[in-house]
Amino acid sequence: MLLLRLWNFLRGYVIIIVEGYFLEKFINICIRRQIFLWDIKRKSNSTMTLKISIKGFKAIRPIARKTSCRVRIKGKRGLPFLLNRYRKRKAFAVGAFLFVALVYLLTSFVWVIEVSGNERIKKEEILNSLREMGIKPGVLKYGIDTDYLVNGLMLKNSDLAWVGVEVRGTKVKVEVEERILRPEMVPLEIPCDIIAERDGFVTKVIAKAGQEKVKEGDTVTRGQLLISGTVVADNQEKTTGLVHAIGEVYARTWYEDRQPVISTIQEKEFTGKTKKDFTLVLFERKFKLPLRRNRFELYETTTRRENLRIGEYFVFPFGIIIENHSEYRMVTRRLSDEEAREITMTELYEKVLLDIDEDAEIVDVKKDFIEENGVVYARVSIECIEDIGMKREIGGN
Template sequence: MTLEIRLCDYKVLEEIVRKTHSKIKIEKRRGITFLLLKLRGRKVLIGGVLVFFGILYYLSSFIWKIEIVTKHHLTPLELRMLVKNYGITPGIKKSTLNVEELEDNIVKDTNEVMWVKARIEGSKLSIEVVERQAPPKIKEQQLTGNIVAKMDGVIERVYTTSGTAATESGKIVKKGDLLVKGEQGKEGKVYTIKAEGKVYARTFYEETAELPMTTVETVRTGKILKNYYVTFKDKKYYLKNSLNNFEFYDKIENNRGIINSDVYYEVNQNEKPTDPEALAKELENKIRLNLDKSVKIIEVTPKIEKLQDKYLIKVLIIAEEDIGMDEVVPNQ
């Protein structure tokens, strides 16, 4: 017979079983009472769980991370140093932190800041900053002025929308020479204006370099020699110190452990001719990298001159570009 009884009725059942000479076999125990009895024998486990949650609760009352978000010129590092001056660092207790006071202090102490939002999210302090936007500078229109050459060149074409051309096609000009004069009108009725237009000229870019005719190339032969040593008071005491008979070698020191080593790799030194064309190409690329995208390349002329034991390499690039530059003339 199978019964399900409450714990308080167990004594009554025992009395009946004793009188009837029967036996009791408990199949299953359940309920809060048995759970408490079971846990009573595991005091260390319960204590550990309680201590764990206690520590977790205690640690959650501190700020462990400060996150700062800025948008323009003010860097998070600048703001972090300012907040640190207020005594706010990771590890500060939440109860001692007044976010409204922090917001007011940042706005008051930083001219670039217009608005601050500080909030506590768990164990993290988030600070978001909106910076002041400087009003755009209104550029005063330059009413008068000339166009001058910003570099040397040979004039190809002159286009003017205002002003009078002061140069012509085929003329050689130097940096600073007048190209378009800020004047307009006929004799007797000349008035000053701001010169506008484009002046295209042939320009010249040159790079020069020297290169030895041969270079020495080292190639490892595969032969290796290793010596082992220990270091004590800045002195080396060799455990194995074989004689190095290599004429040419690479040496590598491994001194990061207790037992260190010197490794010698035998190498052959082979003389190899250099490539002046490759260097000429490098010089050309160097010039191209420094040119503006608007510059049109007309001609590339590499020149390789053979001297006694070296090459003299010159690369000339002829280009076409607008060499005009506004010359500032103060308004009267």
């Protein structure tokens, strides 16, 4: 039904009032002559309204005469009539045309270059390479040779394993895949020992090269020799040779710290006052809109960038940067006993965690509070199992 109505609207139709005494005859003749009628409503004994296509309307005069009915136009609906009305407004037509032309013009340039997939390589580096090959915001998007760009990028940057370039709308999408780094070479010709990086209680020793100097259950201190690179051959001369020691020594380690429980805390309190700064971005140029300069003494800023766009890919070179400054002031707040302990403990725990190596496995965490000379301390003790080995060259420092 909706489709039919849309079709009728596009074709245009006329609402007419038919007056006479042989209305049924009028309808019958119309139908016999293939004139389509719809929404026929009887208004009174001798009148009815109906809808009829423009073409049909032109053909009903003879029928009206034949059935001695009078036909009056009540309304004209549809696109043809609308167009007819606007035909005389030249400026409107010119404006509509200019709009379409402008949209077409603006969407034939590249406005945004998107780089994804890069981790080690900086985005700027890729953008610079592209710029050297003539691709930057503002160039015509037609005639961009993506194969040439792909090859160029691959040649310029040896760290790239794969590059894909795609032009969609006003965007150039560059997808890269970085080469996997070569593993670090072990300098086997340089002899070295493995010593303890920190104190601990040895749980496992795996020596791949060199001689074990500690065993499971030993307590070691920082700097102690764990795996020796000086190997004594098990023969009669007891000759010694130097090797590059390789191995892992796992040990239980403890990280401890304490901190007095704080009673007050400095907090940001937002006053609720905000000010906005706007910056217009037109064709990569930024125009700061002059606004009141006097800012707050203390404030936080959030920045948002909005771009004019149609869908995801048709981005226009017009945008606005909104900086929202919200004022805050520092407030000193007294903490309740419980809250104070919790905050101190969390802070301390995070501080201790910073010292722990990423590869270490945390096996136990102890948290408690102790009182000493009237001061309450928070105490954290974390037990880990980790590789405590560290290489040291023999004969070097």
